[in-house]
Amino acid sequence: MAELISIIGLGRTGMPAAKAYLTAGYKVSGYDVRKEAADQFVKAGGTVQPSPAGCARQGGFILIFVLDDRQLTEVIEGDQGILASIARGTTIICLSTVSRRLIESVAAKCRSAGAAFVDCPFTGGPARIANRSLTLIAAAPDDLLQKVKPVLEVIGKIVHAGSTPGMGQAIKHCNQLLVGATHGALMEVITLARKLGLDPALVCSVVAAGIAGSDYFRMLSESVLHKKPSPGSLGQMAKDMAIVRSTLEDAHVNAIVASAAAEYFSESVKQGMQDREGADLIEIVEQWPAKKVIS
Numbered sequence: 001m002a003e004l005i006s007i008i009g010l011g012r013t014g015m016p017a018a019k020a021y022l023t024a025g026y027k028v029s030g031y032d033v034r035k036e037a038a039d040q041f042v043k044a045g046g047t048v049q050p051s052p053a054g055c056a057r058q059g060g061f062i063l064i065f066v067l068d069d070r071q072l073t074e075v076i077e078g079d080q081g082i083l084a085s086i087a088r089g090t091t092i093i094c095l096s097t098v099s100r101r102l103i104e105s106v107a108a109k110c111r112s113a114g115a116a117f118v119d120c121p122f123t124g125g126p127a128r129i130a131n132r133s134l135t136l137i138a139a140a141p142d143d144l145l146q147k148v149k150p151v152l153e154v155i156g157k158i159v160h161a162g163s164t165p166g167m168g169q170a171i172k173h174c175n176q177l178l179v180g181a182t183h184g185a186l187m188e189v190i191t192l193a194r195k196l197g198l199d200p201a202l203v204c205s206v207v208a209a210g211i212a213g214s215d216y217f218r219m220l221s222e223s224v225l226h227k228k229p230s231p232g233s234l235g236q237m238a239k240d241m242a243i244v245r246s247t248l249e250d251a252h253v254n255a256i257v258a259s260a261a262a263e264y265f266s267e268s269v270k271q272g273m274q275d276r277e278g279a280d281l282i283e284i285v286e287q288w289p290a291k292k293v294i295s
Helices: 014-023 035-044 052-058 069-077 100-112 142-152 167-195 200-209 215-226 234-250 256-270 278-287 290-294
Strands: 004-008 027-031 061-064 091-094 116-119 134-139 156-162
Touching: 004 014, 004 052, 014 027, 014 035, 027 035, 027 052, 061 142, 069 100, 091 100, 091 142, 100 116, 100 167, 116 134, 116 142, 116 167, 134 142, 134 167, 142 156, 156 167, 167 200, 167 215, 167 234, 167 256, 167 278, 200 215, 215 278, 234 256, 234 278, 256 278
Parallel strands: 004 027, 004 061, 061 091, 091 116, 134 156
Antiparallel strands: none
16 A cells, blocks of 8 residues: 655645655645645645644644744644644654744654654755755654655655754754845846846856856746746745844844845835745845945
8 A cells, every 4th residue: 555645735845746746656645725726736636635634634644845933833733733633653744944943842742742753844946856856954863764764755865964853944044044145146146237237147157157156046047037937935035034034143143144135035025025936036126225235
């Protein structure tokens, strides 16, 4: 009998992951608050559950792909959350980027309910799922990591972050600091190129080929210049950079660059752009008053 996988959060990454598990021969159920996502999942061959509790009753592996702390808390602890009716022996893998303190709290509650818990945020956009190349930052004891390894390797490659839940999040927060700073800086590069009368595509190709180039720079510049899908939404990036700021404060680190980049994403949400592509941050940067950039 095929192993059971439940996916909670059938969005930008959860849906491709669910399809990857179906292709790999797993029995896959799922839950999402959006009817259109649930309908798409059924068409792909999955079985929809009415709530996270419905997924939990089945046992097996539960993979969580939700946006933020509020959604994770509801999925775990809500009236129809996982802990409302979890089968003992269930393994929960949280792939969301959330606060370290929340992960530590929900991991302890899940263990008390008889479920194993793996803290496993990831880097790499949804496009990397097809070739199993997400970087999965897994924090779990060695024996639990071995148990979940075949499941996780369907969508990516594992980096063992340590045995304690929260360590995966800590590494991801460091990663997102650089992602957010790169994201904001790229928008400034393109804006400056345009102001100087240069071809932004030529400028980006030069930068991408040089020592400052990176996969993210190349991918995001393509998204901006050629209107291709971005790795994430502006709302997602705003949330991640808010977490980075909180982590910096907890660690008593004064990171001026990260804080400045976070302002761009925060402004995008204020302007109602949270559901738009990450590449659309260029609109915020281009309209930002020059005196604010300099100050």
